[in-house]
Each structure stands twice: as C-alpha cells, then as structure tokens.
Amino acid sequence: MAIDDDAGRCVSADIAAGISPAAALFHSLADENRLRIVARLARGEARVVDLVGELGLAQSTVSKHLACLRDCGLVDHRAEGRQSFYSLTRPELMDLLASAEHLLAATGHAVVLCPIHGTRHGTTHGAADARGALRAELDHDLERLDRQAGEIEGKTVS
Structure with a gap:
C-alpha cells in the first residue's frame, strides 16, 4: 500500500479501483512490518518511539504503517499530553x-x-x-x- 498524498489515506491502485473490503483488509495486512506492529500492539499499547526501539524500524516507517492501519480501522490512538499511545481496535x-x-x-x-x-x-x-x-x-x-x-x-x- 502507499499513502495517497491528496487524501492522506493508505490506498493501493486495487483498493482505489474498488476491490472488496475483505481483499482490502488482507492487503492491509500483507506488509511484514505492519504485521510486526500489529503483533506488538496485541501485547498492549505503545508509542511510536516504543515501536521504533522494539522493532528496529525507522520512525517514518512506523508512522507510515500506523497511519495505514488506522485508515483501515485496525489501530487507533489516544493522546496523553504530547504523546500518542497506539492500540488495536479489534x-x-x-x-x-x-x-x-x-x-x-x-x-x-x-x-x-x-x-x-x-x-x-x-x-x-x-x-x-x-x-x-x-x-x-x-x-x-x-x-x-x-x-x-x-x-x-x-x-x-x-
């Protein structure tokens, strides 16, 4: 998936062309780094900095994948001061x-x-x-x- 710069949403050409919701769900989970983020969030909420340290990914990579997972409704966040804590929604x-x-x-x-x-x-x-x-x-x-x-x-x- 790629970030659609105009809408700021996580989309692919297939999804934009109208593939089924099930296919879109599995497409959102097709990236290994997104799966690693999901697996980590299953153990409890985490900040971007936590995910960067634990998964060994760049901050921009973690942020991009979290945005995609949020667009798909699989992840959400809560703000506490200037920090955001991410967790699975389902x-x-x-x-x-x-x-x-x-x-x-x-x-x-x-x-x-x-x-x-x-x-x-x-x-x-x-x-x-x-x-x-x-x-x-x-x-x-x-x-x-x-x-x-x-x-x-x-x-x-x-």
Missing part, C-alpha cells in the same frame, strides 16, 4: 492471524512454494526469521487471550 484481529497460522501449518506452509510470493522467487531468509518471530509473538498472545477468556467465563485455563 482484538479479534489476533484470532484471524492465528487462524492464518493454523492454515499455513495445515498446508505445510505451501505459500513458501508459491510461484509469486515464495522463496523460489525472491523471498529472503530474513522473511523466514521474521515469520518465526511473529509466530512466537502470536503464540504468546493467544495464550494470554485464552487465559483472559477463561477468566471471563469464570474458569482457569492452563
């Missing part, structure tokens, strides 16, 4: 990402062999490392969400 986004991980596991990560997006055609080893880190973060977040759901239901989940 915790069920983590359920969607966990389902994607389960689907990848069930298909034997066949997407790695995809002629368009797989390692045979340009995906680097760094992407595999980042995918592993994201998977670990998602597992951690799912365990936390399971515990919270159990507490809400009045029972302890181990």
Whole structure:
C-alpha cells in the first residue's frame, strides 16, 4: 500500500479501483512490518518511539504503517499530553492471524512454494526469521487471550 498524498489515506491502485473490503483488509495486512506492529500492539499499547526501539524500524516507517492501519480501522490512538499511545481496535484481529497460522501449518506452509510470493522467487531468509518471530509473538498472545477468556467465563485455563 502507499499513502495517497491528496487524501492522506493508505490506498493501493486495487483498493482505489474498488476491490472488496475483505481483499482490502488482507492487503492491509500483507506488509511484514505492519504485521510486526500489529503483533506488538496485541501485547498492549505503545508509542511510536516504543515501536521504533522494539522493532528496529525507522520512525517514518512506523508512522507510515500506523497511519495505514488506522485508515483501515485496525489501530487507533489516544493522546496523553504530547504523546500518542497506539492500540488495536479489534482484538479479534489476533484470532484471524492465528487462524492464518493454523492454515499455513495445515498446508505445510505451501505459500513458501508459491510461484509469486515464495522463496523460489525472491523471498529472503530474513522473511523466514521474521515469520518465526511473529509466530512466537502470536503464540504468546493467544495464550494470554485464552487465559483472559477463561477468566471471563469464570474458569482457569492452563
């Protein structure tokens, strides 16, 4: 996705041409850095400076991706003095990402062999490392969400 300078919104040619909302959602999650930001925000709110330090990204990169995620309604912020604290708007986004991980596991990560997006055609080893880190973060977040759901239901989940 790119930032549309006229409107200041996160768009792509496909979205501007009217693709379905589901396709737009998945397109917004197609960037590895946006997924890393989402995974981090699933653990709690953070400032841009926090995300820069934790994810090792440039401030401009983090800000651009946060703007995109905000435009998509997946992230919002609250102001406290001169600082903005970002958080996920929809915790069920983590359920969607966990389902994607389960689907990848069930298909034997066949997407790695995809002629368009797989390692045979340009995906680097760094992407595999980042995918592993994201998977670990998602597992951690799912365990936390399971515990919270159990507490809400009045029972302890181990």
